[in-house]
Every structure is written in C-alpha cells, then in structure tokens.
Amino acid sequence: MSGVEGYMYPNEITLYWSVLIVLYPYITGLVAGAFILASLVRIFNVKAVAPTYRLALLTALAFLIVAPLPLMFHLGHPERSPEMYFTPHATSAMAMFGYVYMWYLMAVLVFEIWLDYRRDIVHLSQSTTGLKRLLYRVMTLGSDNVSPHALAIDHKVGWIVTLVGIPSAFILHGYVGFIFGSLKSNPWWNSPLMPVVFIFSAMVSGIAAVLLIYMFTAKMRKMPIDMPCVDTTAMYLFYIFILDFSLEMLDLIHRVYEADESFRTLNFMVHTKLYFSQIVLQICIGTLVPLLLLAIVQVTNLPAIIRKRIYVISGCLVQVAVFSMRWNVVIGGQLFSKSFLGYTTYKMALVTKEGLLMAIFLTLLPLAILWVLLKLLPPWPDKELAYIEAAAAPTT
Amino acid sequence: MSLFKDAGHLFRFAFLFVVAFFVFLVVRHFVVPKTFGEYGHYRAAAIGEIAAHPIHFAGHETCETCHADILDVKKAGKHAGVNCEACHGPLANHANDPSIAPPKLDTAVLCIRCHAVSAAKPKGFPQIDPAQHSGGVPCETCHQPHSPAIQTGGAK
Numbered sequence: 001m002s003g004v005e006g007y008m009y010p011n012e013i014t015l016y017w018s019v020l021i022v023l024y025p026y027i028t029g030l031v032a033g034a035f036i037l038a039s040l041v042r043i044f045n046v047k048a049v050a051p052t053y054r055l056a057l058l059t060a061l062a063f064l065i066v067a068p069l070p071l072m073f074h075l076g077h078p079e080r081s082p083e084m085y086f087t088p089h090a091t092s093a094m095a096m097f098g099y100v101y102m103w104y105l106m107a108v109l110v111f112e113i114w115l116d117y118r119r120d121i122v123h124l125s126q127s128t129t130g131l132k133r134l135l136y137r138v139m140t141l142g143s144d145n146v147s148p149h150a151l152a153i154d155h156k157v158g159w160i161v162t163l164v165g166i167p168s169a170f171i172l173h174g175y176v177g178f179i180f181g182s183l184k185s186n187p188w189w190n191s192p193l194m195p196v197v198f199i200f201s202a203m204v205s206g207i208a209a210v211l212l213i214y215m216f217t218a219k220m221r222k223m224p225i226d227m228p229c230v231d232t233t234a235m236y237l238f239y240i241f242i243l244d245f246s247l248e249m250l251d252l253i254h255r256v257y258e259a260d261e262s263f264r265t266l267n268f269m270v271h272t273k274l275y276f277s278q279i280v281l282q283i284c285i286g287t288l289v290p291l292l293l294l295a296i297v298q299v300t301n302l303p304a305i306i307r308k309r310i311y312v313i314s315g316c317l318v319q320v321a322v323f324s325m326r327w328n329v330v331i332g333g334q335l336f337s338k339s340f341l342g343y344t345t346y347k348m349a350l351v352t353k354e355g356l357l358m359a360i361f362l363t364l365l366p367l368a369i370l371w372v373l374l375k376l377l378p379p380w381p382d383k384e385l386a387y388i389e390a391a392a393a394p395t396t
Numbered sequence: 397m398s399l400f401k402d403a404g405h406l407f408r409f410a411f412l413f414v415v416a417f418f419v420f421l422v423v424r425h426f427v428v429p430k431t432f433g434e435y436g437h438y439r440a441a442a443i444g445e446i447a448a449h450p451i452h453f454a455g456h457e458t459c460e461t462c463h464a465d466i467l468d469v470k471k472a473g474k475h476a477g478v479n480c481e482a483c484h485g486p487l488a489n490h491a492n493d494p495s496i497a498p499p500k501l502d503t504a505v506l507c508i509r510c511h512a513v514s515a516a517k518p519k520g521f522p523q524i525d526p527a528q529h530s531g532g533v534p535c536e537t538c539h540q541p542h543s544p545a546i547q548t549g550g551a552k
Contacts, residue, residue, distance in 0.1 A: 007515060086424045089437050106416075111409065118405065141412070143405035150402040157406060 006342030015334045015346045018354040020070035022330045023362055025176040025198065026323050027067045030366075032173035032199065033206010034060040035109070035165060040236065042162040048232035054116065054379030055217070056210045061109050062370035068101065070362055073353055093182075097175050104172050108165040114139070115158040117377050119146045135376075173202045180329060187262035188333040193251045200244035205322035207237045212315040215308065217374070227304050231297075234311050238294040241318070245287055248325075265340040273335050273343060278328045286321025290314035452486035459491065466542055473543025474522075483541065503535040 004013055038056040040046040072078040085102070088095035114121075122144045125136035174195040180186075181194025211233050218225045255263065270278055293310045296302070302310070331346050349355035434440035459480045460467045470476060481487055483506060490496045504526075513523040524530075530538070538546060 010516060082427075085420070086428050087432060087437070106413070114409065141405060141408040143408055145402060145405055147402060150405065153403050153406070 003345030003347065004342060005344075006337070007339055008337045008342045008344050009339060012334070012337050013344050015331065015344065017330055017334060018074065018346075019327075019331075019348055019356065019359045020074045020354050020362070022323070022326045023359055024067065024070040024074075025173075025330070026205070026326045027063050027070070027362075027366065028173050028176055029198065029202030029322060029326075030206045030209050031060045031064045031067060032169040032202040033204065033208075034063070034210050035169045035206070036203050037207045037210050037233070037236075039162050039166050039169075042159060043166065046232060046236075048228045049236075051226045051229045051381055052210050052214050052233060054113075054377075055214055056206075057109065057113050057116070058373045058377065058379055059210050059213055059370055060206075061105075061113060062373055063366040064101075064105055064109060065369055066362060066366040069365070070359075073358060073362075076353070093175065093179055097172075100168070100171050100175060104165075104168045108161060108168050112158055112161045112165065113377070115154045115161065118154055119151060120377065122146045170199055174199050180333070185338065186333050187260065188266055188336070189329065191251060191254075193247065193254075194329075197244070197247050197251060200240060200247055201322050201325055204237065204241050204244050204318055207233060207240065208315040208318040211237065211311060212319075213370070215312060215315075221380070223380070225308060227307070230311055231307065234294060234297060234307075234314070237314070237318070238291070238298060241287075241291060241294070245291065262340060265336050269332065269336050269343060273345070274328055274332050277324045278332070282321050282324040282328060286317050286324060290317040290321070451488045453481050454486075454488040454491035456480045459487070462491075462494070469540075470542040473540075474545045475542060501541075503541065504532065507535040507539075507541075 034056045037049065038053050038060070041050050041053040068081070072081060075081075084092075084095045084098045088098065090096075118140070121136055121139045123146075125133060125140050125144070128136060177195030177198030180189040180198075181191050183189045211230060214233075215225055215230065255266070290313070293314050297307055297310055334344075335346065336343050351357050429439045429441065431440035432438070435443075456479045463480075466480075470478075483501065484498055487498050490498050508524075508526045511522060511524055511526075513525050517523060526532075535541075535544075
C-alpha cells in the first residue's frame with residue numbers, strides 16, 4: 001500500500017480529516033483571538049489599543065462568517081446543515097456548537113458591532129444616497145435616535161455584551177479543542193489541556209492577525225501607524241504567547257514524563273513525519289523566533305521603523321506557528337495506527353472539494369468579506385471620519 | 397419614560413430576534429418530520445417504511461426445509477457455521493418459488509472473499525494465498541463447497 005509503513009488497520013489508511021479540518025480551528029481561533037483583543041479595550045480598559053477595537057470586531061465577524069464553510073465542504077450536503085438546529089441531539093458536541101455559533105454571531109458580534117456603529121450608521125444613512133442609503137437605513141432599524149443619552153445606554157449595553165462575549169469566545173473556541181481533547185481513543189488528542197491550549201493559541205493568532213491587518217490597512221490608507229497602539233498590542237501578544245507556549249510545553253513534558261503505551265509511537269512520529277511541521281515550523285520558526293524578537297522589543301529601545309518590521313515578521317511567523325499547530329494536531333492524530341505499529345501519509349489533493357485550492361480560497365474569503373465590511377463600516381478613528389460628521393451636521 | 401424612548405432602538409433589535417426565533421419555530425414545524433421523536437431521536441415512520449422493503453434473505457432454516465440433504469453434508473463439515481445465503485446470496489424469491497433458479501456461483505471469486513490471507517484476520521482462521529494455492533483453478537475442483545476440508549489420505 002502506497003504511503004503506509006508498518007501495519008495500519010484498513011480504516012486508518014486514508015485520512016478523512018483533511019486540510020479543511022485544519023483550517024476550521026485555525027479560523028475559529030482567529031475569531032476568538034480578535035474578539036479578546038477587542039475586549040481588552042472594552043472590559044480591561046486598555047486605552048492604547050483602542051484604534052484596533054472596531055477593526056478587531058470586524059475581523060472577528062468576517063472570519064466567523066466563513067468558519068462553518070470548511071466543515072460544510074468537508075461533509076458535503078450543506079442543505080442538511082440546518083437539521084443540526086432543527087433536531088439537535090444533546091450528546092452531539094457539534095449540535096451544541098451550532099447554537100454557540102449562532103449565539104456568538106448574532107447576540108455577541110453583530111449586536112456589539114451594531115451598538116458601536118449606530119451613530120455612524122445613522123450619520124451615513126443621512127449623508128449617502130441611492131442604494132447605499134437604503135442599506136444604511138435598513139441597518140438603523142428605523143431608529144435614528146443618537147442622542148447622548150441613547151448613546152450612553154448603547155455604551156453600557158455594549159459593555160455587558162462584551163462581558164458576555166468573553167466566555168462565549170472561550171466556549172466557541174474551547175469547543176474545538178474539546179472535540180479533540182475528549183477523543184479517548186486517540187492518544188495524540190486525548191488531553192484535558194487541549195481546549196486550554198487551543199484557546200491560548202487562538203488568542204495569539206487573533207491578536208497577531210489584527211495587528212497585521214491594522215498595520216496593513218494603515219499603510220494602504222497612507223495613514224501613520226499609531227505606535228503606542230501597536231507597541232501595546234505586541235506586548236500583549238508577547239505575554240499571551242509566553243503563556244501559550246508554556247502550556248504547550250507543559251502538555252509535552254507531561255506526555256514525555258507519563259510515557260504511556262502510545263509514547264514510543266508518537267515520539268517516533270514527531271521525529272519523522274511531523275518533524276518539519278512540528279519541530280521546525282511550529283516550535284523553532286513559528287514560536288521561538290517571534291518570542292525572541294518580541295522579547296528584544298520589550299527590553300531594548302529600538303527605533304519605530306525597526307519595531308514595525310519586527311511586528312510584521314513576528315505576526316506572520318505567529319500565523320505559521322498556529323496554523324502548523326492545528327495541522328500537527330489534526331493531521332498528526334491520523335498519521336499513526338491505533339495498533340501503534342504503523343504510519344500512513346497524508347496526500348493533499350489540489351482541485352478537489354477538500355483540496356489545497358479550496359483551502360486557499362477559504363483563507364482568502366474572510367479577507368474579501370473584511371474588505372467589504374471595511375468599506376461599509378469604516379472602523380477608522382473619529383478624527384479621520386470628521387468629514388462624515390461635517391456632512392451630517394446640518395441634519396442633526 | 398425617557399429611558400424607554402432612548403432605548404427604543406434596543407427593543408427594535410430585540411424584536412428582530414423574537415421574529416427570527418418565531419420564523420425558526422415555524423420553519424422547524426414544517427421541516428421536521430411529523431413522527432420525529434416518537435420513540436427516540438429518529439423518525440418513527442421510518443420503521444414502517446423499512447419494514448415494507450421487500451425481503452431478500454430467506455434465512456437458513458427455510459432453505460433447510462427443502463435442502464435437508466445439503467444440510468446433512470454441511471453440518472458434518474468445516475462450513476457448519478456458515479449460512480447458506482452467505483455463499484449463495486439472498487434467495488428469498490427462490491425459496492418462495494423454487495422454479496426461479498438461483499444464480500451459479502463462481503468459486504474462484506466466492507471463496508477468496510473469506511479465505512484470502514490478510515494480517516487483520518485472526519491467526520486461527522484458515523487463509524490461503526490464491527495465486528500460490530491453486531493458481532486460478534476453481535476451488536470446487538478440489539474442495540466440496542458444503543464440506544470443504546480435504547481428508548488427508550482421501551481421494552482428491
């Protein structure tokens with residue numbers, strides 16, 4: 001049998017959880033991470049990162065919309081997916097996740113974005129024309145009450161929504177880790193640390209993604225990058241990354257010390273089939289290098305231009321690390337036989353329903369959605385939006 | 397009063413949720429099959445539909461009422477535990493109406509379905525590599541399908 005070494009049970013030879021299943025936790029992770037960054041502003045009052053607040057919310061929304069698509073392409077028959085909502089089974093983690101997803105999408109993200117943008121939406125509905133005006137009018141839900149008192153109420157309600165949103169984000173992404181961690185038949189996955197590791201790596205990837213998107217959009221708009229903002233974001237990235245890395249190492253040390261009956265097999269796998277994606281990409285290039293770079297920024301006094309470069313490089317490397325972490329979990333868990341006597345190989349298809357092209361498409365799709373959202377609901381700081389206010393001034 | 401007025405837009409949003417929820421309930425009412433959940437987490441009417449499928453297998457007791465001679469041979473041999481229709485395929489229509497002749501079996505295909513060597517089979521199970529063992533000669537040339545063991549010393 002091609003690609004098989006040693007002994008595999010017949011049902012283990014083909015990998016069924018493909019690259020799309022790698023993409024899925026990666027995307028939900030970005031959502032949870034971006035939202036946590038937004039909550040830093042709202043709940044933890046970290047004023048410095050305020051310029052990323054709206055951008056983080058829109059990023060989370062764009063990725064959340066795409067999050068179920070990898071699953072649908074993997075499973076096929078998307079028309080059956082609503083049945084999960086109509087006739088859910090209490091023992092199905094997937095069905096429960098469907099509700100968490102809906103809740104998080106509508107009651108947390110959309111609601112919070114709506115509250116935060118209401119003033120802008122009302123202004124835009126008065127200053128634009130034609131189809132756009134109609135769209136904004138619909139989004140106001142027919143209420144153009146933006147009196148200071150109404151906005152104050154929005155602010156309080158928004159705070160509560162964010163507060164509720166933090167555990168929701170944790171559940172949303174913790175669930176993905178839970179699915180793997182609770183699989184007692186697979187020693188590579190079965191670990192109660194799994195959900196925790198997933199959540200922390202999610203925060204890392206989400207914060208890094210918003211940092212990158214913020215710097216990129218600033219460049220595109222030819223606006224100066226708010227250095228205190230990116231410095232603070234990078235600082236949080238650094239600290240959370242350390243936590244994440246420690247947790248992953250704790251998991252590793254625990255496995256090494258415990259050395260249960262699966263250990264020899266998994267150890268061999270890490271040194272052969274997963275060597276590049278785990279040791280080289282995830283740990284060395286993706287984790288140690290950016291940690292070192294970010295640490296240098298923390299202890300030295302580098303000029304802004306160098307810091308910016310470091311942030312871009314670290315941000316990209318972090319994405320590599322988190323994506324390969326998902327890869328190593330999902331693909332790694334299917335490479336070895338339950339008999340511990342053999343290994344198989346994952347051959348990624350190119351143009352199939354679950355192939356590489358589809359994965360690339362699903363990675364780019366949220367960015368396209370984000371682009372539309374940015375056009376529709378500009379998240380840029382108030383002073384840059386002054387012209388809108390000026391245009392709206394006579395009518396209010 | 398002013399609180400109510402200034403929070404009016406929130407009620408609009410909440411109202412959207414309520415509407416969406418009702419739409420969900422209505423759609424659910426129409427798309428979930430009527431008998432869903434009657435006995436368990438499935439469509440109860442499915443039981444009747446499945447029961448109405450035509451029967452394909454007659455069961456070995458039925459075969460044995462007419463083919464007692466075969467049973468006697470089989471009972472004594474190594475295939476005692478293998479059911480008639482495991483080899484002959486579903487024959488309910490033949491059992492109802494014996495004039496419908498059962499299809500002829502090709503032993504070169506049939507026997508290796510169970511006896512081809514595979515590491516996944518228990519060691520004690522008799523396995524052969526067909527190419528080495530018989531080289532394409534039909535198995536029944538040497539083995540009697542209903543009592544396959546070849547007595548050592550006996551005629552081939």
